[in-house]
Amino acid sequence: xxxxxxxxxxxxxxAGRIAAVLVAVAALGLAVGLTVAHPAGLVTLLPSAxxxxxxxxxxxxxxxxxxxxxxxxxxxxxxxxxNLNPPLLSLLLAPLTGLDPLTAYRVFAALTLVLVLAAVVxxxxxxxxxxxxxxxxxxxxxxxxxxxxxxLLGQIYGVLLALLVxxxxxxxxxxxxxxxxxxxxxxxLKPSLAPVLLLPLVQRRWRSFWAGAAGAGxxxxxxxxxxxxxxxxxxLRIGFTEPVPDVLDNAALPGFLLRLGLPSAIGTxxxxxxxxxxLVWVVRREADPAGTxxxxxxxxxxxxxxxxxxxxxxxxxxxxLVAVAAGLVREWAAALLxxxxxxxxxxxxxxxxxxxxPLARGLYTAILVAYWATLLRTAPRSxxxxx
Numbered sequence: 252x253x254x255x256x257x258x259x260x261x262x263x264x265x266a267g268r269i270a271a272v273l274v275a276v277a278a279l280g281l282a283v284g285l286t287v288a289h290p291a292g293l294v295t296l297l298p299s300a301x302x303x304x305x306x307x308x309x310x311x312x313x314x315x316x317x318x319x320x321x322x323x324x325x326x327x328x329x330x331x332x333x334n335l336n337p338p339l340l341s342l343l344l345a346p347l348t349g350l351d352p353l354t355a356y357r358v359f360a361a362l363t364l365v366l367v368l369a370a371v372v373x374x375x376x377x378x379x380x381x382x383x384x385x386x387x388x389x390x391x392x393x394x395x396x397x398x399x400x401x402x403l404l405g406q407i408y409g410v411l412l413a414l415l416v417x418x419x420x421x422x423x424x425x426x427x428x429x430x431x432x433x434x435x436x437x438x439x440l441k442p443s444l445a446p447v448l449l450l451p452l453v454q455r456r457w458r459s460f461w462a463g464a465a466g467a468g469x470x471x472x473x474x475x476x477x478x479x480x481x482x483x484x485x486x487l488r489i490g491f492t493e494p495v496p497d498v499l500d501n502a503a504l505p506g507f508l509l510r511l512g513l514p515s516a517i518g519t520x521x522x523x524x525x526x527x528x529x530l531v532w533v534v535r536r537e538a539d540p541a542g543t544x545x546x547x548x549x550x551x552x553x554x555x556x557x558x559x560x561x562x563x564x565x566x567x568x569x570x571x572l573v574a575v576a577a578g579l580v581r582e583w584a585a586a587l588l589x590x591x592x593x594x595x596x597x598x599x600x601x602x603x604x605x606x607x608x609p610l611a612r613g614l615y616t617a618i619l620v621a622y623w624a625t626l627l628r629t630a631p632r633s634x635x636x637x638x
Contacts, residue, residue, distance in 0.1 A: 264580070271582035275589045282396075282592040289596035293399035297360070302352050303331050309356045309405020312336070316344040325478050326485045335493060335558075338482050339439050339474030340407065360402050363409030367398055367565060370409075370416045374569045377420060378576040388572060388588065395591040397565040400500070404562075411437050411444070412566055415549070419569060423541035427451070427459035434545070435466025439474070442490070443559065444566075446526055446552030447545050453530045454540065495557045499598035502615035503559035511609045515557070522555025529627055538630040542577060546570025547630055550623035561615035564591050567622045574629040587625060590618050 286292055302310040307330075314328035319341040326334055334341075347355040371392050375385035392398055401408045418433030431451065438445045448467065451459035475483035495501070495518075497509040504518035504525075529551040538544040546567050553559040568588070575584045593614065601608035 268580060268582045271580065271586040275582070275586040278586065278589045278593055281597070282589075282594060285594050285596045289594070289599065292594055292596060293396065293403045296403055297399075300353055302356065305403060306353075306356045306405045307331055309359060310352055312340060312344050312405065312407075313347065313352045313355055315341040317348045319478055320345055320348050324485070325482050326489065333489065333493075335489060336407075337439065337442065337471060337474055337486050338478035339470055342474050342477045343410075343440070356405050359405055363402060363406075364398075366409035366413045367392060367401070370412045371568060371572070373416060373420070374572050377423065378572060380572065380576060384572075384575065387585075388568070391588045391592065392565065392568060395565065395588075396594045397562040397591055400560070400562040400595065401565065406560075406562060407440060408562055408565055411441055412569075414440075415444075415447075415545075415566060416569055419541065419545060419573075422459075422545075427456060427540075428462040430540075431459040431462030431464075432466035435463040435468075436470045438463070438467040439470035443552060443556040444549060446548050446555075449526075449530055450533065450540060450545055450548050453534050454538075456540065459540070493557070499612045500561040500595050500615055501558055502553070502561045502563070502619040503556050504554050504616065505557050506559075507613045507616040510612050519555060519557070522551070525554050525623065526551040529623075532627060533630060536630060537632050539632060542629075542631045543570045543573045543626040544630045546573070547623060547626035550619065550626055554619060554623060559619065561595070561618075564615075564619065564622065567626065570626045571622065574625060577629050577631045579625065579629050583625070587618075587622060590621070593618075 296305050299305045311328070311330040311332045311334050314330040315325040315334045315336075318325045318328050319338070325338060325341045328334070344359075347359060350358065368389055371389045372385060375388060380388075397408075400406070414433050414437035418430040418437070421427070421430035421433060431448075434444075434447050438448060445467075448460065448463040451457075451463060495503075495505045495509055495515040497506055501507075504522045505515035506518070508518035508521075509515045526548070529547055532538070533544045533547070546569060550567055550570075553563050568591075571579075571584055571587055575581060597614055598612060601611045605611075
């Protein structure tokens with residue numbers, strides 16, 4: 252019977268590889284085409300001095316950090332956008348208030364670029380991937396839309412990626428407490444990453460869990476003490492009242508369902524199912540916490556979150572590289588990385604009157620789902636590590 256099944260399995264794998272190559276080629280062609288059609292892309296806008304319109308997120312962060320230094324409300328500033336981040340971020344960025352906003356932005360963007368590219372190289376070297384994969388993954392990251400969006404806006408995903416990679420490396424090298432602390436600080440900076448702390452909880456790895464909870468708690472309290480209790484309470488109020496944005500680059504399921512004209516609560520429920528299912532899967536599979544498991548849990552949490560900008564995809568790249576080392580079909584891994592090159596100008600192709608627009612505007616949601624499913628499917632068992 253096995254001799255009959257083997258040719259079918261071989262044909263299935265070959266078809267899967269061909270499909271992956273076609274996806275990669277289509278994504279690359281789409282990225283190049285959109286870049287040519289819209290030359291004023293995100294990366295070309297990086298040198299701009301426009302803090303209020305282009306580097307708007309960092310301007311928000313800088314204004315809040317400046318308010319912290321001057322003892323005023325960090326959530327009531329001249330910034331165009333409302334700060335949705337916890338007080339800890341204002342404390343972290345306080346040293347940059349000694350510079351003017353534009354210079355501070357450029358310093359932070361340069362640091363972010365170094366952190367992101369270094370994180371990719373560190374993961375590849377830790378996994379002993381070939382230099383071809385190391386160079387290819389690093390170049391792909393440098394060309395990716397999530398990185399360009401992160402740099403242009405002045406977002407903190409580079410810092411978050413560095414913390415997640417540090418936690419993963421610590422876990423891999425047998426330091427669960429240090430890993431938990433790294434994950435906890437990342438959660439304190441971006442609470443939508445909190446599901447990563449559920450992984451050691453459901454796996455009953457108590458030292459790692461309590462270290463993560465302590466890291467998140469202490470870092471959060473430090474930020475709250477620096478900004479004052481009223482600012483901390485204001486952040487909680489903002490967090491619970493901010494509406495779900497229905498814009499193209501919100502890849503979360505609540506945003507996608509909202510774009511389809513359905514209640515965002517349905518997306519939240521579906522995301523919760525994905526998160527619970529992910530946690531059940533990693534427990535039953537006894538997944539290696541130094542494998543793709545933490546990134547699969549993060550991906551599920553991003554699907555459930557009210558806001559998961561497509562820039563969050565760069566936080567999942569280490570997991571894809573771990574999957575490659577664990578045996579993921581490399582054509583599919585390459586396709587996933589190339590998909591991230593598709594720029595946000597994709598949204599310009601779809602007008603409100605086009606019946607396909609609601610589905611087409613879910614491209615980044617589809618990519619996030621593909622990342623989540625891949626990371627979940629390739630999670631190696633504990634003790635079965637081959638990388």
